[in-house]
Amino acid sequence: MNDGTPRPEHGPRRIVIVGGVAGGMSAAARARRLDERAEIVVLEQSDYVSFANCGLPYHLSGEIERRDDLLLHTPASLGAALALDVRTGHRVTAIDRAARTVSVTAGADRYDLAYDALLLSPGAVAVRPPIDGLDHPAVHALRTIPDLDGVDEHVRRLVDERAERPRAVVIGAGFIGLEAVEALVARGLEVDVVELADHVLPPLDAELAPLLADELTARVVGLYLGVSAQALNTGSGSALSVVLSDGTQLSADLVLVNVGVRPASELARDAGLELGRHGAIRVDEDQRTSDPHIWAVGDAVEVVHAVTGAVGPVPLAGPANRQGRRAADSMLGRRTTPQAAVLGTAIIRMFGLTAAVTGASQLTLARAGIAHEVVRIHPGHHARYFPGAEQIHLVASFAPDGRLLGAQAVGRDGVDKRIDVLATALRAGMTADDLAELELAYAPPYGSAKDPVNMLGFVAQNVLDGTTPQWHPSDLDDVLADTLVLDVRSQSEFDRGHLKGALHIPHTELRGRLDEVHTAADGRPVSVHCASGVRSHIATRVLLAAGVDARNLSGGWLTLTAVRPDLIA
Amino acid sequence: MNDGTPRPEHGPRRIVIVGGVAGGMSAAARARRLDERAEIVVLEQSDYVSFANCGLPYHLSGEIERRDDLLLHTPASLGAALALDVRTGHRVTAIDRAARTVSVTAGADRYDLAYDALLLSPGAVAVRPPIDGLDHPAVHALRTIPDLDGVDEHVRRLVDERAERPRAVVIGAGFIGLEAVEALVARGLEVDVVELADHVLPPLDAELAPLLADELTARVVGLYLGVSAQALNTGSGSALSVVLSDGTQLSADLVLVNVGVRPASELARDAGLELGRHGAIRVDEDQRTSDPHIWAVGDAVEVVHAVTGAVGPVPLAGPANRQGRRAADSMLGRRTTPQAAVLGTAIIRMFGLTAAVTGASQLTLARAGIAHEVVRIHPGHHARYFPGAEQIHLVASFAPDGRLLGAQAVGRDGVDKRIDVLATALRAGMTADDLAELELAYAPPYGSAKDPVNMLGFVAQNVLDGTTPQWHPSDLDDVLADTLVLDVRSQSEFDRGHLKGALHIPHTELRGRLDEVHTAADGRPVSVHCASGVRSHIATRVLLAAGVDARNLSGGWLTLTAVRPDLIA
Structure with missing residues (x-):
């Protein structure tokens, strides 16, 4: 690939980086690895650089026992490994773009520092809500x-x-x-x-x-x-x-x-750099601001949302780190990877649960006026016959042409894996057909021969090509008013709670009891449901073949009662 | 999406399916859901249909306690839910393609059964190795x-x-x-x-x-x-x-x-259906054989390998199930998803370890003569500062243009997730640049802001664009003979074992001791290494900037000693 000959570096003489966490420190480290000769100065207003801000709650809980484990690097360790000049407690108060200098305050000292390339990684500041008494020490x-x-x-x-x-x-x-x-x-x-x-x-x-x-x-x-x-x-x-x-x-x-937070973009604003909506710093695909000698990364910059095209700040660690790397490449005249639009992939562990999202939520799609069909499944996180299968509640939205637009999941195990696969599929512009054909690793402890992600694809295919029309929990009032509800669950499931006026026929008996459906429907459409949507999918197909105008409840009783707990109260 | 009006079905009158596990049963179930009127007969020579063959070892171990849990469906349950005519103990002995009938043996009975569409899902049979005494009851x-x-x-x-x-x-x-x-x-x-x-x-x-x-x-x-x-x-x-x-x-x-196994394709062969290499049944993208009234799926059919283009059988449950679904769509005149080439994604849990593969292995690439560069990393499965981080040993191969060709991993946690993400990336034709930009779900219990998959992309970018040339464990003899080995680990790591003749300078001291490297190298290239490749990446960049012909050991001491345990013996 390469003859091993070192290439001459023609980078800037002094790179100044404002902010020594996440994006800023990623940029500093990458810049040094690309350019051994540049002077790289990192100015961090707090006393800490490169600390694990995502780890703070876990030290508060005691799960991360040692506070020092949150401090990934120190100015000394960064100096030794990467020859970085890291100055904590140094706050940049102004940028003189014409002179290419920044003004720095450090305790009682003040000094100006010249730069050839300047990177802003100021992060975000907490929004202060309008609450009286917020200054109380508690x-x-x-x-x-x-x-x-x-x-x-x-x-x-x-x-x-x-x-x-x-x-x-x-x-x-x-x-x-x-x-x-x-x-x-x-x-x-x-x-x-x-x-x-x-x-x-x-x-x-x-x-x-x-x-x-x-x-x-x-x-x-x-x-x-x-x-x-x-x-x-x-x-x-x-x-x-x-x-x-x-x-x-x-x-x-x-x-x-x-x-919530807002971009800490005052320094950029005061220097006359172009800001976008929500006060975020506007950057190009190389993270360059409106000043060709100044780059910006992290929570303070504007990004484009991959699905909606909306522009604004997204405070996430992953994008910040990758932006830092890209900015360093750009500052040093390297080929840069085009900045990928942001998916907003995020995850939380809360007690035993995991919740994760990628792409656009249903609310985001609705607000953006983007046509979409929602599919919902509740599969086990691995083969049902293998001990310990935990249910995943998985929801995804697809464009009418089949393109994946977003996915969300909550469960106890296997949630992060499915959302990461779907985030990758989203990045690739995959469709329901593509999800159906993904070849994921299967052995009983890890998944199913038809993985939940494949199942999402199968269900979406059936919905999008009209094989199985759906109704949604939000349609409930209309469904109750204008259609026959057919509950195809077992007797014991039905007895534990059901919709008022529902006709109950277990799915295994449906073929022999179609007359009852015709009679009860009396010309009305039939709204079928089971617990999760699987049995009612079969039942809906039986009814459609019998000439009944039938549709299947997306996500079944599980989703319906999550949205409308009053139904089982 | 659909007005709910049922579409008329014009499918075949009788569908006969040979083999009632995985692909065959997926086809039967899908066919019924698409066509309520067809007669669907499943002929299974054994006494069991739709059993969990991937679960057998886990019942043997006792982990799956109840044998019945392996029997996912019975002829009775399939009859009730899907109106399938499932006949166990019925073996198909011949196909009369002209008459469109199959000959069936069931105990002492024999009968012929006409079909309009025939699906073969015969599976594979165990290869009988040439060992004397194999008939012993033990x-x-x-x-x-x-x-x-x-x-x-x-x-x-x-x-x-x-x-x-x-x-x-x-x-x-x-x-x-x-x-x-x-x-x-x-x-x-x-x-x-x-x-x-x-x-x-x-x-x-x-x-x-x-x-x-x-x-x-x-x-x-x-x-x-x-x-x-x-x-x-x-x-x-x-x-x-x-x-x-x-x-x-x-x-x-x-x-x-x-x-190992071989395709159970005797029935197809005897009927004159076209077979491919290794005796697998040849099928088109719709799973149709050389006879337009006969489809085939599963371990017995030929597939195309996505990376090498090699054609042959691949006995995996996931592809078999998806093929069954596709075959049913085709038999019933539905739009079919084009058959995706097979990646060979597979996984095993063995005691506490997980090993998983997707795409082409290094050996497969070498045998196929496909140019590739191998990168190796050993990251934690989640943030290092969060308790319980387990090391993943992750290897991936990339084409010179950056396209991912295959990936493998071994570890204790998080292996299945990374291989599933990489299998999705492979399917999408992603490159190193794409992996670098994937936006995966990050919180400390689940990953890192730079996920192992991102890291693979970063390292591959550096290798492919010549930023950091690599050397590989297989180069060791040449490296020892013709280059200076520079070990940049800590003193204690060096003392626990190192390469003969290696110069030892911890990476943090390298910038001040470049003269020692020049002297010891005496014009020879320098082969740098650390434990995993991270510190030596920095060191290699320092040396290249100093005009030294340096390269970095891919995977570091961890990979080297896995391949050459004699080095630490």
Whole structure:
């Protein structure tokens, strides 16, 4: 491939990098590996570089025992391995683009530093919600090492001092919020969660969120959904009272606020760099800003969403790291990999559950006006006959031409694998036909001969080519009003709960009892369902062949009752 | 998508399916779902349909406790749910293509059955190796339910009767052979394995097989590699003596033979259907044979290998099931998904280890004369700072233009996920650049911000564009003869074992000690290595920048010593 001869490097003399975590540090390391001669200075305003910010909740919980394990590198280790000049506690206050210098403050010192290439990796800052009393010392965030130290110390004090179990209120049930809930429960606190959206983990579709909510409730976590925190009042003793928009008051010895982040783009804005929507720094495919000597990466920059084409910041570690690598290649005049649009792939472990998403959610598609068909399955994570098969609740959206648009899953095992396969399929522009033909590794402990991902493809094929029309949980009111509901589950399943007015015929008896369906339907369409959609798929096909206008409930009783728990209440 | 109106079905009047497992039963079920009117007859020569053949070793081990769990369906359950006419114990002895009938034997009865469409799913039969004494009652296979019953009963008797631990010899260390080894160990037997190839699990590259061999040795399994069994002699008592080609004699109370399978294509051959290489039935993209009224699926048919283009049978459950579905679509005049070429994705759990492969192995590529570059990494299966990170040994081959050609992995956790992602990438024709840009689900319990699959892409990019030239374990003799070996590991790693004549400079000291390298190299190229290839990548880049002709050991000391254990002996 190469004759081994070193190529001359003609990179910039001094590369200055603002921000020493994730994207910034990836860029610094890659730049050094590509150019041994450049001076590379990393300016980090905090006292820590290259720390594991995704690991903070797991040290709070105690699962990562040693705090030092979160500090992946130090200025000294980076100097030794990569000859980087890493300066912590050095804050960049301004960029002089004409002079190509940055102004730096370090404690009482101030200095200007010239650059040939400048990389901005300022990250994001926590959004400060409009809540009275947020400055109380019992209120914390969980984004930095000092944040973590603050919460940890506070929790330690509460647990040591209180006779009763201390109480925490977590405001915001996103990824970090829910990880924090688990950590605080692990530390022995009673926890309430407040979320403005009507379900936990807002990026997750509403139909999957109840699985997480049930798990939280089982751990005695209080859920306050569709409400906001309005004020924190100092109550009796040292406890706070969190006042919600519906008037509820929650007592709290500790409040953790995680309601999202916004790009830390003030420095770029003040320097006159072009910003996009939501204040994110605009960059080209090489991560270059509107100034040809300045690059930007990470939570502060604009990206394009692969499915919707929407433009905005996406605060994810994976894209940030890859952007850093690409920016270094670009700064050093290397061939760059074109920046891939962002899928928004994300995952959370919450107690025993895993929830993961990739591509566009149903809500995102609906809001963007993108036509799509949703399929839902509930397969085992491996062969059903092999011990320990755990159910995966898997939902995917497809364009009318079959192209995959997004997928989401919740379960206990095998969720991360399926979402990673689907994220890869999304990146490749695969269709339902392609998913049907994927050849995934099968042995009974790992999957099924027809993997859940294949099954998604099969079901989508049947839906998209009209073999088996679907109805959806959101159609329930119309279905009850205008159609005959046919429940093809077993007698015992039916007896445990069913739709009002449903005709019950187990799927194995349907062929012999078609007359009953004709009579009961009396010309109306028939809305079939079983528990998950498998048996009712067969039944729907039997009915269609008999001339009945039939359709199958997508996701079955499992999805229906997740969305409408009142049906089994 | 569809107005719900049933479409008229114009399928064949009677579909006859020969073989009621995997592909055959998938076809039967799909055909019924597509056509309620067709008569569908499944003729299965054994007493069992739709049994979990991949589950047999796990019932032998006791992990799947109930034998009934292996019997996924019965003729009665298939009749009730799908109105299939399933006849077990009915063997098809001949096809009259002109008359469109099959001759069937059922016990003492014989009858002819007319078909409009015929599907052959005869599967494969075990290869009978040329070993004297194979008819001894202590000799078993493990492909069918009766096989399983025979081994299980034999093991039970041995364990009950013997004071000493009974001894088993497993001939053939392929997937089923190794699963059987684990099962027999679990049942308390002492086990020896005999394999003609020079390493266990021949589809796995030689450099990964030692990881499995070490695990077997740790479980006190005897390994006899590169030898064949020649004869089974009845020795003293009821034990057999297995005589190997090198003269070794192994005592055995039970012998399990699994040396591969061949297509059960006699019926097709006798009917004059076109066969391909290795005796497999030739089919088109719709699974249709050379007779337009006959389709064939499963282990007995020819497939095209996606990477090499080689044509032959591939006995895997996943492709068989998908072929059955496709054949049903074709028989019923439906749009079919074009048959995807086969990747050969396969996986095994062996004791605590997982080994998996997809695409072409290094050996396959070399034999096919396909140019490729091999990259090897040893990342943690999730973030290193999160407890329980297990090392994955991951190898992938890329074409000079960057296209992925194959991947293999061995480890304890996360192996199945990475191989499934890579199988999806292979199917999509992805390149190293594409792997670098995959956006996989990251949280510390599941992966890393730069997932192992991204890392494969990064390393391959560096190798393919000449950034970091590699040397390989197979180059060792030349490297020792003609180059300076530079070991950049720590002092303690170096002290635990190193290459003879190696210059040792820890990577963090290299920049200050370049003179030593120049002096020691004395004009020769420098062959750098560390433990896994990460630190030596940096070191190689430092040397290249200093004008040294340097290259990095692919996979580092970990891969080198797996291939050459004598180096640390």
